[in-house]
Amino acid sequence: MADYKAASLATRPKTLDPAEYFNLSPEYRRAEEKRAALRAQLKRQYLQQLNNPHRKELIEDPALTRWTYARTNNNYFRPTAKTSLIGGLFGVLPLFVLYVVFKSDRDKRDAKIKAGTYERPYKLST
Amino acid sequence: MLKVLIPTIMLFPTIWLTSPKWLWTTTTAHSLLIALISLTWLKWTSETGWTSLNTYMATDPLSTPLLVLTCWLLPLMILASQNHINPEPISRQRLYITLLASLQTFLIMAFGATEIIMFYIMFEATLIPTLIIITRWGNQTERLNAGTYFLFYTLAGSLPLLVALLLLQQSTGTLSMLVLQYSQPLQLNSWGHMIWWAGCLIAFLVKMPLYGVHLWLPKAHVEAPVAGSMVLAAVLLKLGGYGMMRMMIMLDPLSKELAYPFIILALWGIIMTGSICLRQTDLKSLIAYSSVSHMGLVAGGILIQTPWGFSGAIILMIAHGLVSSALFCLANTAYERTHSRTMILARGLQVIFPLTAVWWFIANLANLALPPLPNLMGELMIITTLFNWSPWTILLTGLGTLITAGYSLYMFLMSQRGPTPNHITGLQPFHTREHLLMALHLVPVLLLVTKPELMWGWCY
Numbered sequence: 001m002a003d004y005k006a007a008s009l010a011t012r013p014k015t016l017d018p019a020e021y022f023n024l025s026p027e028y029r030r031a032e033e034k035r036a037a038l039r040a041q042l043k044r045q046y047l048q049q050l051n052n053p054h055r056k057e058l059i060e061d062p063a064l065t066r067w068t069y070a071r072t073n074n075n076y077f078r079p080t081a082k083t084s085l086i087g088g089l090f091g092v093l094p095l096f097v098l099y100v101v102f103k104s105d106r107d108k109r110d111a112k113i114k115a116g117t118y119e120r121p122y123k124l125s126t
Numbered sequence: 127m128l129k130v131l132i133p134t135i136m137l138f139p140t141i142w143l144t145s146p147k148w149l150w151t152t153t154t155a156h157s158l159l160i161a162l163i164s165l166t167w168l169k170w171t172s173e174t175g176w177t178s179l180n181t182y183m184a185t186d187p188l189s190t191p192l193l194v195l196t197c198w199l200l201p202l203m204i205l206a207s208q209n210h211i212n213p214e215p216i217s218r219q220r221l222y223i224t225l226l227a228s229l230q231t232f233l234i235m236a237f238g239a240t241e242i243i244m245f246y247i248m249f250e251a252t253l254i255p256t257l258i259i260i261t262r263w264g265n266q267t268e269r270l271n272a273g274t275y276f277l278f279y280t281l282a283g284s285l286p287l288l289v290a291l292l293l294l295q296q297s298t299g300t301l302s303m304l305v306l307q308y309s310q311p312l313q314l315n316s317w318g319h320m321i322w323w324a325g326c327l328i329a330f331l332v333k334m335p336l337y338g339v340h341l342w343l344p345k346a347h348v349e350a351p352v353a354g355s356m357v358l359a360a361v362l363l364k365l366g367g368y369g370m371m372r373m374m375i376m377l378d379p380l381s382k383e384l385a386y387p388f389i390i391l392a393l394w395g396i397i398m399t400g401s402i403c404l405r406q407t408d409l410k411s412l413i414a415y416s417s418v419s420h421m422g423l424v425a426g427g428i429l430i431q432t433p434w435g436f437s438g439a440i441i442l443m444i445a446h447g448l449v450s451s452a453l454f455c456l457a458n459t460a461y462e463r464t465h466s467r468t469m470i471l472a473r474g475l476q477v478i479f480p481l482t483a484v485w486w487f488i489a490n491l492a493n494l495a496l497p498p499l500p501n502l503m504g505e506l507m508i509i510t511t512l513f514n515w516s517p518w519t520i521l522l523t524g525l526g527t528l529i530t531a532g533y534s535l536y537m538f539l540m541s542q543r544g545p546t547p548n549h550i551t552g553l554q555p556f557h558t559r560e561h562l563l564m565a566l567h568l569v570p571v572l573l574l575v576t577k578p579e580l581m582w583g584w585c586y
Contacts, residue, residue, distance in 0.1 A: 050548060058464050058471070059549040068468045071407045093399075098390045098522075105516045122514075 127183045134549030136271040136356045137227040146216045164197035183238040196233045203353040225255040227333035242301045259354040272345035279342040286325035333366030334421045337395020347414035352458035360447035385429045392425040393522045408467045420446045427508035433585045436509040440583045442504025449492040452567035463553045474546035485564040494534035500574045
């Protein structure tokens with residue numbers, strides 16, 4: 001048998017010990033039993049696939065599929081005030097800031113070159 | 127030129143007339159022979175300038191490294207596609223290799239062209255086989271969207287280029303690069319001239335891609351099959367860089383003022399696309415965005431128009447072509463085994479595929495520009511020349527280098543290190559073909575450390 005460890009982040013399944021349930025309604029108990037049966041079925045399916053010696057392919061994890069689909073096909077973006085502000089701050093404003101910075105720096109250097117006062121601080125290549 | 131072009135055209139009869147048992151062997155061997163013949167171009171007979179036997183096709187120190195890269199890539203593409211095309215009927219396999227070979231022909235004619243209009247026609251012609259490869263052989267439904275984005279972004283950028291070239295032909299009477307390099311600087315002082323300037327460059331900036339118009343690239347790279355991704359990342363992006371370098375010669379002195387927005391977009395794009403890489407779940411998407419990041423650096427280097435900038439741009443284009451193609455091959459090996467591109471699905475692979483972990487390691491180190499690999503040399507030259515242009519750029523390029531190292535390491539650690547999950551221990555071991563593919567990608571990068579003069583362009 002392959003080593004099976006419970007997933008550390010999953011909630012632990014509740015036991016069906018009657019002593020824990022004496023104060024709960026029968027409907028609740030029946031619902032819990034159904035859920036426990038479903039969990040046991042899923043676990044059995046996974047363990048069957050895991051321990052199949054002829055298995056060559058991956059065990060499919062539907063939660064992972066859903067997660068990747070949600071992450072990649074993100075139609076969850078909505079232009080609100082906050083997202084527009086962030087978009088403008090990081091996407092549009094830096095372009096103008098950088099333009100001002102570079103242009104002023106280059107113009108200062110050009111003026112110095114035209115006046116003949118520019119001294120090269122580094123010798124970069126022959 | 128003909129010694130490579132005629133064997134490449136003869137590749138078509140080879141594909142369609144060999145018996146099915148020998149198809150892949152024959153085409154791989156044929157294309158490998160073409161690649162070896164193309165290495166003879168590296169011996170430059172004239173010190174500077176063009177090597178040619180006629181006035182229509184010539185090679186010079188700028189186009190030769192790109193031509194050798196193109197010819198080298200075809201056997202690698204055929205090797206990489208062998209596995210996933212095998213289940214298909216024979217004529218469809220032949221069609222696939224025909225598309226790759228036709229792409230090769232167009233690319234050789236594009237890089238070897240002396241008339242700019244021929245370069246333009248070949249530039250457009252490469253779109254068609256790539257579109258067919260993406261939309262017919264891609265694996266997800268998003269491939270149609272990807273093909274549309276790819277086609278229309280590139281076309282929208284290149285139609286102004288056609289108009290600009292026709293205007294240039296009208297005013298100067300010739301479009302031959304051999305002649306235009308000696309022409310007088312054009313009087314460019316009106317708004318119409320500025321639009322002409324933009325028309326000349328926008329096509330190549332879209333192809334490179336520049337940060338604002340890069341949206342087609344992640345879609346096209348992710349949805350393409352492995353050979354499509356390889357050729358897109360390795361060569362087709364470099365068409366944009368090569369075109370820009372050719373056109374820049376004639377576009378002075380307007381470029382001094384008009385290049386600012388594009389340099390800024392390129393530099394800011396390095397940081398933005400690098401940061402997006404850190405948040406990707408899809409492996410091929412991460413490699414695609416890293417391509418945009420590296421090409422932003424190349425675009426910045428070219429737009430500066432200094433000798434170091436051009437040299438750095440060529441070196442980075444060649445090195446990035448090989449390494450990016452290698453990364454796509456590695457991603458494809460994971461995809462063929464798990465049929466998923468999710469990064470956290472195929473993790474902890476070092477324990478089960480130890481030799482492949484070495485390839486992943488070298489490819490990721492090359493991607494993050496480790497010395498003495500040519501990736502670093504190109505990046506360093508571009509960063510230095512940008513610093514010379516304006517010292518403030520060091521903030522952007524330095525941060526960009528840091529982020530590049532971050533996501534390359536993230537890719538390596540996520541796919542190789544960590545506990546191997548139970549459900550992937552049954553994966554197929556690596557084929558010799560795949561190891562050969564990786565070796566053929568990464569050994570040229572290591573060899574180029576020893577003779578970088580092959581890549582330096584005119585400044586050698």
